[in-house]
Amino acid sequence: MYQYDSYDQAMVDARVEEFRDQARRRLDGKLTEDQFKPLRLMNGLYLQLHAYMLRVAIPYGTLSGGQMEALADIAEKYDRGYGHFTTRQNIQYNWIKLEDAADILADLSRHEMHAIQTSGNCIRNISADHFAGAAADEVVDPRPYAELLRQWSSFHPEFTYLPRKFKIAVIASEKDRAAMRLHDIGIRIVSRDGEVGAEVYAGGGMGRTPMIAPLIRDFVPIDQLITYAEAALRVYNRYGRRDNKYKARIKILVHELGAAEYTRQVEEEFAHMLAVGVEPPREELARIAAYFAPPAFVDGPKTLDRSDPDFALWVDRNTHRHKHDAYVSAVISLKPAGGIPGDATAEQMRVVAKLARDYSFDELRVMHTQNLLLPHVRIADLHAVWSALDAAGMGAPNMDTIEDIIACPGLDYCSLANARSIPLAQRISESFAAKGRTEVVGELKLKISGCINACGHHHAGHIGILGVDKKGKENFQLSLGGSEAEDVSLAKITGPGFDEDGVVAAVETVTDVYLGARQDGERFLDTYRRIGMEPFKEALYGG
Amino acid sequence: MADNLGTSPDEVQFRFRDDEPVDHGTVTVDACCDQTNATAVRIEPGDDARLLLPYLDRLALVEVNFPGFGDGRGYSSARILREAGYTGELRAVGDVLIDQLSHMRRCGFDSFAPDKRLDEDDALRAFATWENVYQRAADTRRIIADKRHEA
Structure with a gap:
């Protein structure tokens, strides 16, 4: 895992002091709320429906047991004893007082964490494949590149007042487990003739105008990655729309210019930047990469005792193939049937921290699916891990099933929301669990957003639900056929929306259609792609 | 008309240069x-700073206007001019706030004429916020990665 040196620590400490000073000037009336807002946002502090919300960065989703314990302490000391893990691998606290914010940032800094650029119109926390460093199919560990980008983007003098927020994701395998092409910039680290480089996609995103990012360069030599990113950002900073907040994301620029013209402008700027020379020294990447050297894996049993069916089901559902054959990565479900997706109590965080220490080289991941992950677990230790998780309410065998719902905070917390997402997620997961239908249906990614901003990724759901306001009442639009993975696609709306009861029933209806039509081995998404929308429409709305 | 445009030396609150400031108004980028004789120009957010590159030799003052603090195009304009070798005065004018000073300085601004005068102490503290920096910009500061690997 990456560790701060004295420079990194000093940067984060300077930021804490800067924020303390900003908060003081706000209280002294030297800053108006309009002026203070972008400053607090760039430190992760939002004003929500009932209180301030603090979003803490977990760079590329990686953290240690000690850091998880620090997050647990903050949940207890400053919040209501829990936190919410998000689709961008961060954690949010929903009940924060403004006067505590600087102290929380100081607590985070002591554990090499921060809330820098987790909001605002700047380059946000860099996300990555949650199986990075463990997955059997990766070309390299993508995290050193993400860390290089983290440092480059932190307090970037030119790109702090962009037209709109800017999200970057980095992966390094054919499989996409980070919704890479739904980011402002998506990077896939590849190897070509033994040379490492980056495939770059630009202009993806969800929100009210979902777009899949087109490829803008198939190979950026790795020692020019920062230079290329700088060029891509400069073109966006100069020409991204600023006249309309809803058209200000880079996806609109790329769409309006066309990918070819945007690419041409980036290439021109890139050539210029290469001449200027903005790349950090080559040795820096090697220095960072050394922190991500694989831990000392040891050989061990590759098979396990499957006599306990509950354990066997969990192993089948929640573990992922590791590059070392005596290990697996184990998904910690934060989706108990009927629970709030992504929420964890301080107590649960401490259980997870201890498991990381005892069984996973003190490493944890936050997944974009709002779950946690132990990246390196010996197969021999799996039963002990499962037992501890199960006892703490985190042993649900439901990864990528209909219970593994992504949901935004919705109208229960969010000042932008039109509808509640959480109760809907709770009802659906509870209903499928109670009827024993979860395993029957198999892989089915259900994603719920409480407004058009799409924080719940509904455009990318095999089934997506969007909450809207219809004449003062919550109404839910159903969509089908989205995917955030390597087979990326955007979901299509089925037809008129439903009330809450109606949409719960509609989800059941579309799974019925799937079960009736599926051919061997097909996931819901595969069946939908084969048979199309019509049979689902017919079942939902009649002939 | 040109005389009405731009800030006067009196309005400059912070200046990191020793030469005499230009004592007349600026013209638009188009003008x-x-x-052929203009020596002072004012860039608006939508202007392409690169149009000025053929004339850098005769320019002594470039003002970059920030009509609203949230519009960050001027940061790119400033850096582009410095990258092209412009050495004259680069003045940030308009809605310039304390917490933007250190970033503007890094992008190459060396004078500041905010619409509303800034608190001196707060501003000086803001200029000194970052003892070290992560990325290259228009200043010549050695970045953290350079320091990490110096012999």
């Missing part, structure tokens, strides 16, 4: 490209 600067049309007339």
